[in-house]
Amino acid sequence: MAVRTFDAIELEVLWGSLVSTVNEQARALQRAAFSPIVREAGDLANALFDRRGRMVAQAVTGTPGHINSLAIAVRNILDRHPVDSLEPGDVLITNDPYKTAGQLLDVTVLVPVLRDGRVIAFFGSTIHHTDVGGYGIGAGARDVFEEGLWIPISKLMTGGERNPPVWDFILANVRQPTHMAGDLHAQIASGEVGAQRLRTLLDTYGLDDIEDLADVVIERSEDATRRAIKGLKGGTYEATSVLDLADGSEITIKVAVTIDAAAGEILVDYTGSSGASPYGINVVKNYTHAYTTFTLRSLLNPEIPNNAGSLAPIRVEAPEGSIVNAVPPSPCTARHVVGMFLPMPLLGAMSQVLPDAVMAEGSAAVWTMQVSGQHDDGRPFITAMFTYAGGVGARASKPGLSATSYPTGVAAVPIEVVEGSAPIRFLRKELRRDSGGAGRFPGGLGQTIEFTVDTKAPWTLNAVTSRLARGPRGVFGGGPGATGRFLVNGEPVRTQARITLQPGDVVRLELPGGGGYGAP
Numbered sequence: 314m315a316v317r318t319f320d321a322i323e324l325e326v327l328w329g330s331l332v333s334t335v336n337e338q339a340r341a342l343q344r345a346a347f348s349p350i351v352r353e354a355g356d357l358a359n360a361l362f363d364r365r366g367r368m369v370a371q372a373v374t375g376t377p378g379h380i381n382s383l384a385i386a387v388r389n390i391l392d393r394h395p396v397d398s399l400e401p402g403d404v405l406i407t408n409d410p411y412k413t414a415g416q417l418l419d420v421t422v423l424v425p426v427l428r429d430g431r432v433i434a435f436f437g438s439t440i441h442h443t444d445v446g447g448y449g450i451g452a453g454a455r456d457v458f459e460e461g462l463w464i465p466i467s468k469l470m471t472g473g474e475r476n477p478p479v480w481d482f483i484l485a486n487v488r489q490p491t492h493m494a495g496d497l498h499a500q501i502a503s504g505e506v507g508a509q510r511l512r513t514l515l516d517t518y519g520l521d522d523i524e525d526l527a528d529v530v531i532e533r534s535e536d537a538t539r540r541a542i543k544g545l546k547g548g549t550y551e552a553t554s555v556l557d558l559a560d561g562s563e564i565t566i567k568v569a570v571t572i573d574a575a576a577g578e579i580l581v582d583y584t585g586s587s588g589a590s591p592y593g594i595n596v597v598k599n600y601t602h603a604y605t606t607f608t609l610r611s612l613l614n615p616e617i618p619n620n621a622g623s624l625a626p627i628r629v630e631a632p633e634g635s636i637v638n639a640v641p642p643s644p645c646t647a648r649h650v651v652g653m654f655l656p657m658p659l660l661g662a663m664s665q666v667l668p669d670a671v672m673a674e675g676s677a678a679v680w681t682m683q684v685s686g687q688h689d690d691g692r693p694f695i696t697a698m699f700t701y702a703g704g705v706g707a708r709a710s711k712p713g714l715s716a717t718s719y720p721t722g723v724a725a726v727p728i729e730v731v732e733g734s735a736p737i738r739f740l741r742k743e744l745r746r747d748s749g750g751a752g753r754f755p756g757g758l759g760q761t762i763e764f765t766v767d768t769k770a771p772w773t774l775n776a777v778t779s780r781l782a783r784g785p786r787g788v789f790g791g792g793p794g795a796t797g798r799f800l801v802n803g804e805p806v807r808t809q810a811r812i813t814l815q816p817g818d819v820v821r822l823e824l825p826g827g828g829g830y831g832a833p
Contacts, residue, residue, distance in 0.1 A: 317525040323518075327526055328618075330514050331370040335361050338436055338507035339372035345499035347492040348443045349697045349734060354724045356698075358383045358414075359503065361511070362435040363527040366391045367621035369434075370530070376721045378652055379414055379439045381603030384624060386413040386421050387437050393466040396432050399425045402473030404501055407466040408445065410457065411641060415600035415648045417445050417461040418698075422469065422497065424504025426511055433515075433522035436507035438500045442493060443697040446486045450683035450698045451775030452593040452647035453810035460593060460646045462486040470501065488695060534622030539577025541613040542626060545666055547574035552661030553585075554674070556654050557782040559799060560809050564590065564636055564651060570609075570662045581605050581659070583631040583638075590636055592809045593644035596652045601637045602629045604720060608656040612663055612670045647777045647809075649721070653678040656720045657785070660706075664788055669709045673756060673828030674785035675719050676703025676794070678777075680822060684735055686772030694735045699726045703824035704749050704757030704794055706785060713757030713827035715744055736767040745795070745823055750784070752791030752829020759795060759824035768816055775811045780825045791829030798823035 319327065339359040343352055350356040358379030359372040368384040389412040390405050399405075405423040407413060413421045420442050426434040447461030448454040457463070467479050483497075484490040511523070520526065549571045556564045567585035589595050606627050610619065617623050631638035637655070639645050654677040664671045679700040687693055702718040702725065718724070728739045741763035749756035766772045776799065784793040799806045800821040801814065814820075 317520065319526065319529060324529060327518065328530060331361060334507055334510040334514065335359050335370050335372040336374070337510055338503045339374045341506040342438055342440065342499055342503035343374070345502055346440065347495035347499070348441060349726050349730050350699070351440045351496070353726045353730055354700065356723050357438065357440040359436070359438050360384065361507065362387050362437060363523055364396055364432060364434065367527060367531060369523065369527045369620055371619055376723055377607035378600055378603045378649065378721060379419065380619065381606055381624065382414040382599040383421065383437050383439050384621065385599045385602065386439070387423060387435060389413070390423055390466050399432050400472065401427050401430070402470060403468055404470035404504070405466065406464060406469035406479070408464045409466065410645050411597050411639070413599065414439050415597040415652065416646045417447065417457070417463060418442050418646065420464065422500035422504065424501060424508060426508040428512065428522065434511060436504040438503055440496060440500060441698065442496055444488045444493065444695060446488065448646065449685070449695070449775050450646065450681055450777065451811050452650070452777055454593050454644045454646060456642040456644050458642060460644055469497065530618065531620055531622035534618050534620050535625050537617045538613065538623045538626050542572065542577040542579055543574050545572050545574055547572050550662040550665045552658040554654070554658040554661060555783060556651065556779060558809060559778050559781060560807055561782070566637070566655060566658045568658045568662055570659070572666065578626045578628065579609060580628045580630065583635065586631070587636045589634055589639060589643050593646040594648060594650045595639035595643040595645045596637050596648045597645060598629070598631055598638045600648055600652045601631055601655065604652050604655045605629050605659065607720060608659045612667055647681070650678045650777055650779050653721055668789070671788065672708045672713065673706030673750065673752070673788040673791050673830050675705040675713065675757065675827040676759060676780060676785055676797070676825040678779055679718055679721060679723060680824060681777045683775040684737060684766060684772060686766060686768050687770045688736065689769050696731065696735045696737065699731050701725060701760060701762055701822060701824055703759040703797065704827035706788070706827040707750070707752050707754040707756045707791060707830035709830060710754070712754045713749060715758035716760040717757060737764055738767055739764045740819065745826065748795035748826030750787045750792040750794040750826060750829035751833045752787055753831030753833065754829065756785065756787070756791070756794045756827030756829050759797070759826045762822045763819055765817065765819050771813050771815055773811050773813050774820065784825055785828040787828035788830055790832030792833065794826035794828050797825040
């Protein structure tokens with residue numbers, strides 16, 4: 314078969330159409346999703362893959378941890394279900410944390426696109442589900458099996474119909490089966506929206522599949538990334554950062570970034586980082602790879618499309634069984650605490666190479682909350698995860714952003730939505746004055762949130778916090794941001810586990826500020 318070539322204008326039009334297609338897939342998913350963290354905050358990933366399982370294009374909505382993990386997850390899924398074994402109406406599913414996005418609550422659904430009985434592409438999505446049974450949001454589970462239902466790589470749909478055993482097992486093991494089913498159908502439907510748009514695109518331009526187009530897009534993206542790396546000063550650059558947890562323990566992340574300018578490649582090695590944690594903050598290698606590649610690509614050339622090509626020149630090594638390369642049965646539901654911290658030492662290492670491109674440390678991981686209990690009439694309630702962000706580190710020419718999620722990009726679920734999902738009542742939500750680090754450009758401000766639960770019965774809180782003892786560091790003489798504080802009725806809380814609270818108890822969250830850039 315002859316290879317299809319594309320002139321510059323045709324390629325630009327086709328590329329824009331592919332991006333529009335996956336963006337429409339993401340919008341369809343958000344409109345249909347039951348979970349507020351997906352619908353309101355954009356805690357999801359959507360991407361288009363070719364027959365070979367290579368990520369070609371991603372939606373602009375989503376988080377780096379989900380998107381770049383999805384890029385690896387699809388290859389793992391197709392190893393179990395080869396492309397030519399799939400038939401019309403088949404849909405694949407898994408939440409295997411070690412093969413996908415690193416926690417059981419993140420479920421990946423893969424929808425094949427068929428044409429004339431042959432698979433020509435895939436639309437994948439990963440979203441955060443409200444509940445998969447088990448421990449829920451939090452770091453207190455003792456192993457991954459205590460964290461919830463593990464869905465192996467399976468066929469969710471066969472021939473366009475539900476695969477009964479798979480659906481029965483999933484819905485029998487979650488607290489809110491209607492929500493779970495609704496979100497799964499939203500993922501399937503969004504994949505079908507993408508498939509319909511892609512078929513229309515191919516018909517319009519007389520293409521049988523996307524293979525030749527994918528080759529061009531991926532090759533150009535890889536070439537552009539390698540050129541950006543070749544412009545850097547070669548060598549090995551190291552940095553170490555320490556993250557403190559709510560119980561007072563500390564995690565050390567050590568990173569060595571080796572730039573091979575001649576080859577246009579980067580190796581990131583996490584040897585020397587802490588070993589596995591007994592808490593559910595362990596990070597699988599997919600997730601480590603995701604935030605590592607995101608950070609470096611942001612510094613190199615963020616205009617280059619994020620796909621299999623632009624990810625290829627960056628390799629990641631991490632000791633197996635360490636905090637950044639978790640193996641079963643290490644618990645990992647709160648893996649974002651460490652995963653979203655990885656850009657901090659990476660920025661420190663790269664400050665030796667690109668001082669004007671980096672920024673000071675920020676608060677890093679969002680603080681996550683999940684509340685459960687009983688209504689006054691005895692009906693149970695459980696909230697979806699809701700998150701809050703602290704300050705972002707200052708930049709070479711600008712102050713840091715206040716109360717902004719970096720590196721995840723997840724938005725805060727509006728207070729009205731959280732209050733509508735459970736008897737939660739917010740008392741305060743405001744920027745935290747003077748929490749940003751001093752500097753030529755100051756760090757962004759954290760925020761203060763207070764809430765209570767209007768119930769006559771005890772209620773439980775899964776809270777995942779960090780940076781309560783060590784504030785985000787400044788860079789090039791900038792001062793540190795303020796540390797965080799997690800209080801109940803004015804008293805500090807020092808635990809990673811779920812806590813039980815009483816009617817009238819007030820939770821106060823004071824999130825860290827970002828570090829400053831340059832001497833004040």
